[in-house]
Amino acid sequence: MEDGTLLLVVGALLAGGIVVSQLGDRLRVPGLVLVLGLGMALGSDGLGLIHFDDYGLARTVGIIALALILFEGGLAAGLPEIRPVLRPALALALVGTTLTAVLAGLAASWLLDLSLLEGMLLGSILAATDGAAIFAILRGSTLRRRVARTLEGEAGLNDPVAVLLVIGFGSWITTPGYGPADMAVSFVVELGVGAVAGLAIGALGAALLRHVPLTTPGLYPVASMALGAIAFGAGDALHGSGFLSIYLAGLVLGGTQLAQLEAMATFHDGLAWVAQLVMFLVLGLLVFPGDLPGVGVQGTVLALLAAVVARPLATVVATTGSGFALREQAVLGWAGLRGAVPVVLATFPVLAGVPRSEEFFAIAFFAVLVSTVLQGTTFEALARRLGVTTGQAALPERPAAPVAPPVPVASRA
Structure with missing residues (x-):
């Protein structure tokens, strides 16, 4: 494909993603789910316009996109709020x-008549909530502030835990001699190193x-992007959780008093949207x-069990x-939206050669669709019915950065 044609295709895909995500907002359906549907429609088994079956590239795209989304989530919240x-x-x-x-x-x-370890691997994939979906819903919600902030914090901290569970159970299945002690040590070390590196x-x-x-305001977003990349890379290189590291770095930076913070937050908001659209496509x-x-x-039943039984019980x-009152716990339990994160995690066992992993991928994808549509369309209504909403936005807009008054020019004599 020629360079111009490639840019045309990329631009058209991003424009299509924007259109269907906006359509989703109008239809009260999570817009990013429709972006997934657009990707399915354009793929080999749909209209056949784009052939894509590279699990490794999809995982790489997913990891980079999730890192950008988590950094933006931390930057938008700020440590003092969380x-x-x-x-x-x-x-x-x-x-x-x-x-x-x-x-x-x-x-x-x-x-599904799986072994216990295979079941735990699939359960770990489905346990991940999706930061992009939760951030999007909260920013258009009137949920009580403390409940909303708790969900926002969990959305950033949940992904590293789910990643470690998936990798741990996958290693337990495929690596002789690997056991619960190895998984526990890895869990503690990766979260500890990731936390220290990020902070x-x-x-x-x-x-x-x-x-x-810096010499020009345009360099501040570049500097913040470099900070996020260094945080993720350092956390990962030190055998820690890069996802936790980049989220905590974003939280720390978001809580810093900087005149340029608004510009950086706006830049990363746009970058996170690009990441979301590309990842879902x-x-x-x-x-x-x-x-x-x-x-x-199986996917429908499993999605319902995860959404209606497993997540609410775990939340309580x-x-x-x-x-938290019981009705607030009910809202927290129902807010465990699945999205692209479980689908990205489902590529891990495929690349690790876990038996039946491609079947797990299809099941996880179907369960994610059911869960996201069901919970995403009913979350706000349930919160209102339970009286857990207010008359104010759940996550207020960040106040604009102060602008220095113009310096008067001395008049010539």
Whole structure:
């Protein structure tokens, strides 16, 4: 494909993604789900306009996109906003995600006649919530501020936990001698190293941006992008969680008093939207719709069990003692939207050579579609019915950065 043609195709795909995502907002359907549908329609098993079956490239695109989305989520929130709800957010991310994975895994093992480890692997894939979908819903919601901030914090902290669970159970299946002790050590080390790297690099980068002025305002978004890339890369290179590292770096930078913070946040908001659209389109292209009817019943039942049973039960356990009323816990439980993240995670076992992994991919994709449409279209209505909404936006707009008054020009004598 010639360079001009390639740019034309990329531009057309992004424009199509924007159109269908806006259409989704009008139809009260999560717009990014329609972007997935657009990718499926254009792929080999749809109109056949684009042939794509590269799981490795899809995983790479997904990892980069998720990193950009998590950095933007942290930058938009800021550590001072998340700190008051850090305890329940961490509990949901650690305890809630793990318990959801176990309950969904037991259901998958029974429903699909899988081994216990295979069921846990599939349950871990489905336990991941999607930061992009949750951030999008919260920014158009009137949910109570503390509940919304808890969900926002969990959305950023949940992905690293789900990634480690998927990699751990995949290694347990494919690597002789690998066991629960190895998985537990890896879990602690990766989260610990990722947390230290993210906080340290975020603090150092924020200090440099605060004390070392750049020659032009246009360099500040570039500097913040470099900070995010360094945080993810350093966390990963040190055998930690790059996802946790980049999210925490974003949180630290977002809580820093910088006149250029608004410009950086706006830049990364646009960059995150590009990442979301590209990721959802690529994952849609990777799916062959003809494979879905064969797993439709199992995927639907598994999605319902994960959304209606596993996630709500895990939420109650994780948030007990955190000061949430039962109706707030119900909303937190129903807000575990699945999206592109479980689909990206479903590529991991395929590339690791786990038996039946392509079947897991189709099941996970179908379950994600059912879960996202069901929960995404009813979340706000449920919150209103339970009285967990207010008359104000759940996540207020960041105040504009102060503009310095013009310096008067001395008049000539």
